[in-house]
Amino acid sequence: MASPKISLHGVTKAFGPKKVLQGIDLEIAAGESMVVIGGSGTGKSVLLKCILGLMEPNAGSIQVDGEETTDLGRHERARVMRKFGVLFQGGALFDSLRVWENVAFGPIQSDGMPVDEAREVAAAKLGAVGLGPEIGELFPSELSGGMQKRVALARAIAREPEIIFFDEPTTGLDPIMADVINDLIVKCVHDLGATAISITHDMASARKIGHRVGMLHEGKLIWQGPVGEIDRSGNAHVDQFIHGRAEGPIRMQVRKL
């Protein structure tokens, strides 16, 4: 493999006594689409935030394009950040701005694109996620949950980033729209040549958008491999997860009623 786009070695992250990531090793090639699966609360979102530099890992190394990013200063951090586009799990739309201003925010504020041009870019990106231009005039609070997710997706791809993170892109969408979004992610990765990390619980989505799958469990990536081999992983945890069985090696922390 050529030098990886993103590589992590021994990344750990704890909140007080709570150990969330316990030594993550991961390499993602340029143009590759990686899917991370794992139970709720296993630290998938934390993993993304560590790579983005929104959280500081306790130990380990994170490299983007071969550049160590765990000890960057503010200006270098901003430069590296330009490579990323992020769809946050909760959408994280700016609720004081209109939908089109949300999508055009990156191009206008940090790339200095003229407002008129950015407005057209926003309309085009909104169109790509199946939202008409009239939606652009609304505020995020006036949209349904699934529409907010699509706006957040449009915002994530508006700057045509080299690396895109999707945190649960299809949660809360109907199956048809979910598939549209899957196609869109595939297209983004293909057309922009972007490198992608997606987090999902939706196995249909994982199979469609992923080249490679990794499973996070108890702070470690316990299995990774090509998406085609996920049914033959030979790993009981993975089998339990992809078939969604309550019985298996993964015990949910629940008590009987």
Add this chain to the structure above:
Amino acid sequence: MSVPLLTVLGRMTLAFLEAIGSVSAFAFHAIRQAVQPPWYRQQILRQIMEIGYYSLPVVGLTAIFTGMVLALQSYTGFARFSAESAIPNVVVVSLTRELGPVLAGLMVAGRVGAAMAAEIGTMRVTEQIDALTTLSTDPFKYLVVPRLIAGIITLPVLVLVADIIGILGGFLVGVYKLDFNDAAYLRNTLDFLQFQDVFSGLVKAAVFGFLITLMGCYHGYTSKGGAQGVGMATTNAVVSASILILTFNYFITEAFFAR
């Protein structure tokens, strides 16, 4: 049984010092960001509207009634010594030096400080601040600095307006209720109007503007844990800003007028 008490006191002292430390670091960082480009002009203008324009009604009402009650109360006192002519003096000096800036500051702290903490706090817990960072926009520059600048610019203007309205309130009571001659009342007022008094009041206002917006931004920015955390940030912003206003008011007064 004095050990647990001491432990509690010690812990409170430590928490207090820690809070001072982190507020100072926050303020220092904000000031450093404020003197470097880029400046988000649109955000500054929006905040000036938010802090200044929309606070005018409550500040104006506070000021007019304060001026009126000042005239009324000083009359009941001074009439006993036949010193009614000092009423315009009392109204002008107490409004411009103390009551104008302090009352306007407290009103704005309640209105604007709370709103800022709630808005920024919500942005924090819904990951909007993280989203700003990923869009290569420094949340400090985009959210905090415009509010601080707007507060420092706007509060003095508000206080100047409050001074004028308050003096007008005193004038109305003096002329229509206490039977002052209107020209004499005005002349008295102008005679006693000192540049130093007004200026010290405006300096206070600028400092209060900084304190109010600093507390609103700090508590919002550092809030965590959902709606409850945001609610707590709002309360803390108003309470801490009010206490700081009263504390700093004393020290600025001392710096200007103690001899």
